[in-house]
Structures are given as C-alpha cells and as structure tokens.
Amino acid sequence: MDRRAFPSLGVGVGLRRPHYTHVLDTRPAMDWFEVIAENFMVDGGRPLEVLEAVRANYPIVLHGVSLSVGSTDPLNRDHLRRLAELARRFAPAWISDHLCWTGVGGRNLHDLLPLPYTDDTVTHVARRIRDTQDMLERHILIENVSSYLSYTHSTLTEWEFLAAVAETADCGILLDINNIFVSAFNHGFDARRYIDAIPIERVVQFHLAGHSDHGTYLLDTHDHPIRAEVWELYEYAVRRFGPVATLIERDDNIPEFDELQAEANEARRRSARAVVADHTRAE
C-alpha cells in the first residue's frame, strides 16, 4: 500500500441527515464528505438520491461501522457485497471501517468493541482485513476506536497493535485523533507516544470529533465541538504525518452546517500552521 495512491482530499465533514437539504440546495464550500456506509445500504428512496446528488459535486468516502473485522464470526459476505455495490455506484475516494469487533454469534451490538492486543489477534484481524481488501479489490483504511476497557491478557500496547495490524494486513490507517485522546485518558497512556509509534506511510485520513467528560472517564459522543486539547493533538499529528485528509465528525446535538464549516476552516488553519512550523523546524 502506498498512501500517495490515495487522493489528497483536504478537510471534510460527515454528511448527516439534518444537513441534506442545506447541502443539496446551497452546495456549500466543503472539500469532501464522509458517509456512514450502512445508512445507504437500502433499496432506494431519499438516502441514495441524496448521495447521488452530493457525489455529483463532491468527493465522498464510505465509512463503515459494521465490518466487525475483529469478530470471530465469519466475515459477513452479504454485507461486503452490498458495500462493494455501493462502492461501484458512488466511486468513493476510499473505504474505511474500525479496528474492533461489533458482534458475535450472528448478533450485532452496534458498538465498537476493543480487541485484546496480542500477536494472535494481530494475525486473526490482519487475515480478515486482507480478505476484505481482496473482496473489495482495494486497500481499505482501519480506524482506531475509543475504548473504555482493556483486556487482562493483552501483551501489546494499542499503538503497537494498530501498527502491527496495518503492516501485516497491508492496509491504510484512519487515525482518529479524538479517539486517541479519549483512550489515553481512559487507560492512562500518553497520546503523543501513541502518535509517535504509528507508521507515517500508512496514515491516509484523520478524524476529529468532540467527546464528553464523565469525570472518571471520557466518552466518545460526537456531540460537542472539538476540544482544545484535541486540536493541539491534531497539530502534533500533522507535524508527524503531514497534511493528511481530515474529517470532522458530528453525530449528535448536530449544529447548523455553518458551525461545522467553521470547524473545518479551523482544521485547515491548524494543519497549515503545523506544516509550516514543521517545515521551519526542519530547516
């Protein structure tokens, strides 16, 4: 996998239902949109019609939530076929999903559960990512999730695990900066150490989002503006990985589109600043 094979998209936002009409009617300035793939796995009607219209004017990325690449159930071939159909129809810049498991025994928890960080799990997940990539006939990106628990028998750190999976599977990485921040707090590790350990050549996209503070833990709720500490971590990541395609996620308490546009502009400003700072330092 060569990350230069992926287009340089700039800064986008997640396309969500409350903004459909605004995006279609006003065609706002936005570099690209990411959509939740499963929301468009329907036979017809408004969602697909909207996506057609949006795709005519913007690049899109298909972001999945149910690949369950870490599950011990067989890969869901029907699901992958539907994903491949969507990809054929909408020609996304790329497809991503999460480094997690979402269910077992044919049942879906509709949540992104962490995996034990062991060599065996690396082998298991990497094989399934390779199978997925073969079926989709493209490299995919896998995303680090926010987590609230870790397993007693883990022998690797999360960043060692993520890097090993990506290397073994030969896939790209969607690095969620907020998820690193949330998990760093919840598990007591250093977020910058995590970022420093991720292979530069595999990172194709960043996610940015807001979280909520529950005192003893942080919850990845996507219902707040991006926090100052996450913006700082984003700049730190840009200094390491360069100006990677960035996506602002908001799934709850969804504000006016203008507010997301302002956050996208902020990401552009900070990304440019971090790149310049890094360049200056390098000289």
Next chain:
Amino acid sequence: MELARLQNILYRLITAPGGVDEGLAKEQALGLDGLAELIRGDDRLSARDRLAIYANAYFYRLLDVCREDFPATAAVLGDAHFHNLITGYLLDYPPTEPSIQYAGRYLADFLRGHPLRASRPFIADLATLERTLIESFHAADATPLAAAALSALVPEEWPALELALHPAVRILDLEWHVEVVVRAVEEGNPPEAPRPGPLKLLVWRHNSRVHYRELEPGEAAALALAANGTTFAAICTAVADESGAADPAPLITQLLGKWLSAGLLLRRAP
C-alpha cells in the same frame, strides 16, 4: 483466553437485561472477582464499571433508535413502558443486521403477543404502521407510469396494458384507525386514542416522501390485483365489482387519476 470465548462472554454481559451485575451472577465461572481475568480495572474505574459503560451504551443506543423509528408508539406508551418494552424486545429480537436501521423491524410482531395490548389494543397496529412508513421510505426505486405515457397509447391498447404497484406501495389491513395517532404525533400534538376499524390503509412514496391515507371504495380489490401484477382491464372490472356502480367509468377515471398522480402504478413488460 481464546478470542471467541472472550467475545461470547462479553456479548452476554453487555446484553444482560438486568444489567452487568445480574449478567455476572449468571456467568457461573465469572463472579465480580473473576471479571479481573478478562478486564483490567484501576483506581479510577473498576473492571465492572468499565463493562457497564458498554452495557448502558448498548441498551440506550437501541432505545434511541426505536424511539426515533416509533415516535407515536413511544408517545402512547410513555417513557417507562416504552423502556420496558424495548428491554423485552431486545431479548427476543436482538439486532442481527449490520445496519442499525433494522433494529426495530420486529417490534410490531413482538407487540402482537405483548401484555401492553390489554390496555392499548391498537398498539401493535400502530407499530406496524410506523415500521411500514420506514420500509416504504427505503423501498426500491422505480419509474412510475405517467399520465402522459398512458394518454400516448391508443384506446385499443389500454385493456391489455400490464400494470404493477410501485415497490414503495404498501396496503395495510388494520383493526384500528391508528393513522390518526401517527398524524397527531407528526403534527406535534398529544396522541389521541384511535377508533376501531377495520381500516385499509394505503402507504406510498412520492418524490421521496412517504404518505398514507385510507383506501376509498373501489380501490382495495384493484390495488390488491395490481400488487401481483395485472392488466388494466382486470383493474376496471375489480373497481366495477367492488363499487357496484351501474356506470363505473367515472369512478375508474377518478381513481386512475389519483393513482397516477401519486405514482402508485408501474407499467410491466408484457
């Protein structure tokens, strides 16, 4: 621990209807202390509390989805009853589809045998209608037969014209006039108790929006025929028979105009 075993135990603990503690009590080999074999706790959050974050998220995420998909059913039942309903529903019908949009697809079936029906006998019909509105919204696309296309045919071609229903059309046989409950909640009003039926309700999608109305005299048999694919002549006969009108032509013309403007009909290849 083997990954499959780990995932199965966690699945059971997260979905335990009585909460994590009850789930742990049921896991014979796994008391609260035993949980440390699976999950690390620390001073800030115990292993049990960490697991409970996932258990709460599981239930409340699905509760939210069901409340969004069944706003009138939820309004009629109130928060406490709806909460308990979904707790029971998820036990019988745990989500299996990759998309969370299907999580509530069996709620009406579940309600048909539910004790809540004793005090609210219309509740399963109400959930049926709300689920049907979602199915119609997401049903396959097809190009409806346009009035202009029909006018372009010579009259001799009309009788043998093969017709079908648009994939987003549904005809519901209900025992209660639950459409008034859905309408009230859509308009932001408190749900009113529906009057008894029977009710034949037409649900359709036009320009991406879903609509519903009671069938008019003369429509039921004709649309039922069209659902399986039929000819224009057969539809005319069905309307005439159902209405019993001496001259059914005006009724046929009127109904046909309504069906075409709503995009209910498709032309089938003969």
